[in-house]
Amino acid sequence: MGLDFRFRDFAYPLAIFNKKRQFDKHQYLSLEALEQYQLSRLKEIIAHAYAAIPYYRKSFDSMGICPSDIQSLSDTAFLPFLSKDILKVSFSELCARDLKRFKPLELHTSGTTGGQVKFLVDKSSNILEFVYYWRFWGWHRYRLGDKFAEFSAQHFTPIEKNSDKFFEFNPVTNRMLINSLLLSVTNINKYVSIFKAHKPLFLKGLPSNLYVFALLCNEVKHHGISFKAIFSQGENLFPNQKKFIEQVFSSPVFDSYGHLERTVAISQCPYGNYHIHSDYSLVELIKPKNDFLSSIPLKKGQSIFEVVGTSLHNYCMPLVRYKTGDLVITDSAQKCCPCKRSFPLINSVIGRDSDIIITPDKRAVTALYVALDRLPGITCGQIIQESPSMLEIRISCSSDNISQLQNLIKKEVSSFTGDSMSIKVKRCSPEELYTADGRKFKSIISHVDPSVILS
């Protein structure tokens, strides 16, 4: 999930400003008023889903449900869950009739954890995304137009073509895209000069990007880089990483969690508490089935839940009771937040956990799983760094032409790592990609200590 500040986002400014004004009020509504808003949105979306989307018409009819049965938020319990597998096989049936009038945009989820899923979002959903980020960043003193820097790897691939391109600045949106693929001891002074020259007020990135950047800046004493706030998202933010990044830049780090399908948005307020943005979507927290979850250490009063989300704003393909597969921890001791926002609280998010890949030329490449996302046919994938110059890519795939897929994978991965990395691709069953006890999946596993980039 991300706000791109693309030019077309400004094509309907009135709708954005109106929604922002409305959303600013929502956060301080009473819980009852907020639930009333959710219910009115839910009723409209369910009525639309039944009237315009063949999949929902068929499944509601088969269960004897009609939209007027939804009279409270808890009535969603009568509705069936929607899984990623259903989204994959019933894509066309989940599209609204008269689709074009919603100006749909096709997006794809990650191909590493259980297969790539495509889905559609519309104008209303794009406005929502813009307003959500504007409000969340606004909690941390962001004002529209403030200079903003964001780490990106995908934008700067293949690395060979961008080996001297450290950033790109768009003066219209005041946004800087920073090339994360060149982060190294050799290049860090270049990055420091860029940040000191442009002085972005905010920085956003994956926790692993931010951590590597902090590690390198820490090597350059008196780097003089600071921000009003740093925003992390997309992976687990570990407490030691957060503390270190905050120390190096003398700036607070605030984390957020969401996903491309846009059925959940959770972010930290100035008090560091995670709030569920309940006007963005309807989030249900359900008891997960997996037995292994009992092994996750919980404090007294804490519980673990799976996140199920329902779109409240996407009309071209509303996802109803979508099982995200993501987990959160709640804490019964958390009743309300000193920030006075009425959005519900959770303790923490259990998100994607991945390691940093170090290239032979000692660059730190984070989030390398995106290389696999670009390729069709991969059901599940995992990248393992055995040594500083060797990667093993383990994939489960549906492709008949494995040798062709192997070549494509090598090409994609080396567009991030460079040609000096040796890459071998191995076909596995999905089960083989999980840890020995079947408890946990990691998309990237490195046996190389990331601190070698400092040597």
Ligand SMILES: [Zn+2]
């Ligand atoms: Zn708060």
